[in-house]
Amino acid sequence: MENTLSTTTDKVFLYDVIGAQFDTIGSKALAVKKMLNDYFPKNDYLRRLGVCVFEAEANLAIHTIHGGSIEVMIFSDRVRITAKDDGPGMKDMKKALTPGFSTAPESARQLGFGGGVGLNNIKRFADYFYIESSKKGTTLIFEVWNDDDPTTH
Amino acid sequence: MTIQQLIEQLPLQLLTTQLNVNGSFHDVYTSDLLSAALAKVTEDHVWVTVQVHQNILGVASIKQAAAIILSENLMPDKDLVSKAQEKGIVILLSPYTSFETSGMLYNMLKEEKNGNK
Amino acid sequence: MKIDKICEITAAEIIQPIGRKDVDIRYAFAADLMSDTLFIIMRDDEPLLLITGVTNTSVVRTAIILDIPAIMIVRGKQVPEQTIELAKENEILVLRSSNIMFVTCGLLYQAGLEGSPWKIR
Numbered sequence: 001m002e003n004t005l006s007t008t009t010d011k012v013f014l015y016d017v018i019g020a021q022f023d024t025i026g027s028k029a030l031a032v033k034k035m036l037n038d039y040f041p042k043n044d045y046l047r048r049l050g051v052c053v054f055e056a057e058a059n060l061a062i063h064t065i066h067g068g069s070i071e072v073m074i075f076s077d078r079v080r081i082t083a084k085d086d087g088p089g090m091k092d093m094k095k096a097l098t099p100g101f102s103t104a105p106e107s108a109r110q111l112g113f114g115g116g117v118g119l120n121n122i123k124r125f126a127d128y129f130y131i132e133s134s135k136k137g138t139t140l141i142f143e144v145w146n147d148d149d150p151t152t153h
Numbered sequence: 154m155t156i157q158q159l160i161e162q163l164p165l166q167l168l169t170t171q172l173n174v175n176g177s178f179h180d181v182y183t184s185d186l187l188s189a190a191l192a193k194v195t196e197d198h199v200w201v202t203v204q205v206h207q208n209i210l211g212v213a214s215i216k217q218a219a220a221i222i223l224s225e226n227l228m229p230d231k232d233l234v235s236k237a238q239e240k241g242i243v244i245l246l247s248p249y250t251s252f253e254t255s256g257m258l259y260n261m262l263k264e265e266k267n268g269n270k
Numbered sequence: 271m272k273i274d275k276i277c278e279i280t281a282a283e284i285i286q287p288i289g290r291k292d293v294d295i296r297y298a299f300a301a302d303l304m305s306d307t308l309f310i311i312m313r314d315d316e317p318l319l320l321i322t323g324v325t326n327t328s329v330v331r332t333a334i335i336l337d338i339p340a341i342m343i344v345r346g347k348q349v350p351e352q353t354i355e356l357a358k359e360n361e362i363l364v365l366r367s368s369n370i371m372f373v374t375c376g377l378l379y380q381a382g383l384e385g386s387p388w389k390i391r
Contacts, residue, residue: 023352026304026331033335043315043337050335051308058305100205100229110188112324115303116206183372185302186323189345193370201372203306225306249385252300252321255372256379263376 011039011074017060019067019085022111029054032072039074040146048125049079049144055118056083056140062108064088068137077147078127083140090133097123154178154265156220156243159199163257165222166246168229169238176243178219181262183255187212194218201247201254205229213242220244224251271295271383273340276319277365279381280374282342285349286357286364290339293317293363297386300375304332310386318386321374325349330356330364339363344371 013035015028033050040046053070060068060083068085090096097119104114123129126142133139156174160167167174182194183201187208194200196217202209203224210233213221220243223229228246237244247254273291277284300321301307307320320333321342330353333341339362343349346368357364367374379385 023326023328026328026335030331030334047336054308054332054335055305098230099227100207100233102206110186111326111328112185112302112304112322113328114206115185115204115305117303117305117309121305121308181372182370183300183375184323185306189302189323203301203303225309250299251371252298252375252379252383253385255300255375256385259372259376260380 009073009075013072013074015070015072017057017067017070019061019064021061021067022108022113025058025061025111025113026054028057028070032070035072036074036079040079042146045144045146049081052122052125052142052144053081055121056081056142058113059083059118059140060085062104062113063090064138078143078145080128080141080143084137086137087135089135089138093131093133154261156199156245159220159258159261160245162261163247163249163254168223168234168244168246169242171238172241172243174243176219179262181255181258183251185251191216199258201251201258203227203251205233207233207236210237210240210242213237214240218242222247222254224249224254271378271381273363273365275381276340276342276378276383279377280342280365280367280369282365282367284363285343285366286354286362288358289361289363290317291363293339295319295340296384298375298378298383299386300371304328307332308336310336314387319378319383321371321378323347323371325353327353327356329353330360330362333357333362334360340365342367342374344369344374 032053064085071082073080095101100116102114102116108114127145128143130141155177178199182198194216199220200218201222222245296316297318343366
């Protein structure tokens with residue numbers, strides 16, 4: 001499936017997320033949702049995308065040293081999001097994908113984050129999901145397709 | 154109301170199957186914030202939450218909560234269930250959201266109070 | 271259920287009144303974890319009330335992402351000015367009740383608000 005990922009689009013948008021700053025979490029997701037409204041004016045589709053970007057943004061804000069970037073690529077039938085950071089990476093990928101497991105600090109939990117379901121949310125709502133992580137950083141790529149119904153997944 | 158009655162009436166699934174469910178409760182606290190639960194839950198409470206982080210056991214244990222109800226069929230990992238069993242904390246699984254679970258419990262407790270009058 | 275009715279039932283005040291005040295709320299969802307809230311991707315566009323004890327701006331952003339028209343803050347918590355401002359800009363109503371979450375849910379459930387659909391778990 002990886003090989004089928006198309007790369008031809010001229011519609012690419014880049015958003016920076018600041019690390020260790022919890023009070024602005026969601027602001028980039030909102031900007032992305034508002035921007036995408038011009039391309040895909042469908043409420044349920046935009047909610048699904050918005051939720052996935054929100055979670056990716058929360059991960060960058062809570063779990064990285066220097067923050068990271070969110071790249072949005074728009075195709076005719078889908079949107080691809082690539083979230084990248086430069087560390088410290090996830091120690092245990094399997095655990096990170098376990099609902100309820102979280103290494104978020106208590107200060108993040110008090111704000112309603114760190115419930116340990118973020119990556120799972122993305123995995124469930126996205127039509128394509130890929131993640132790799134090392135000490136040098138984490139790359140998360142996911143796509144949300146416009147043409148199908150999330151309940152069938 | 155006893156935990157047993159609660160399990161039968163909602164109905165709920167008992168995850169900590171080795172624990173007895175004869176204990177009773179008279180109130181409910183719904184929150185996903187550990188600090189709020191730590192402040193408000195007592196031994197007379199059932200605590201409704203979607204937190205499945207290990208720390209919920211600490212809170213429930215210190216405050217001697219009658220039981221924890223996990224909403225939305227949110228299955229915790231086996232480790233949490235076995236630790237709960239060791240600590241004697243009853244964990245129940247609800248197929249409903251926290252809103253619905255709380256709503257149903259509110260009605261049940263109200264009926265029980267009216268029945269006792 | 272109209273916003274005024276919701277306020278009457280839960281003894282709530284409207285602390286941010288700019289928004290869809292005539293909205294007819296059908297569903298309610300209660301959570302303090304925003305990731306959990308993000309799970310409710312509504313199947314239809316029926317209006318939903320988000321009941322929460324969290325008062326920071328992320329609550330408003332969650333509401334916007336999910337097209338939620340109104341937020342109910344429980345436990346009578348003080349709401350930061352930034353939260354109110356963001357809600358105002360985006361026309362999200364903010365209500366506040368001094369009741370705890372359990373009682374707020376109980377009163378609204380009894381009055382007929384439905385639990386929100388959440389099919390994917």
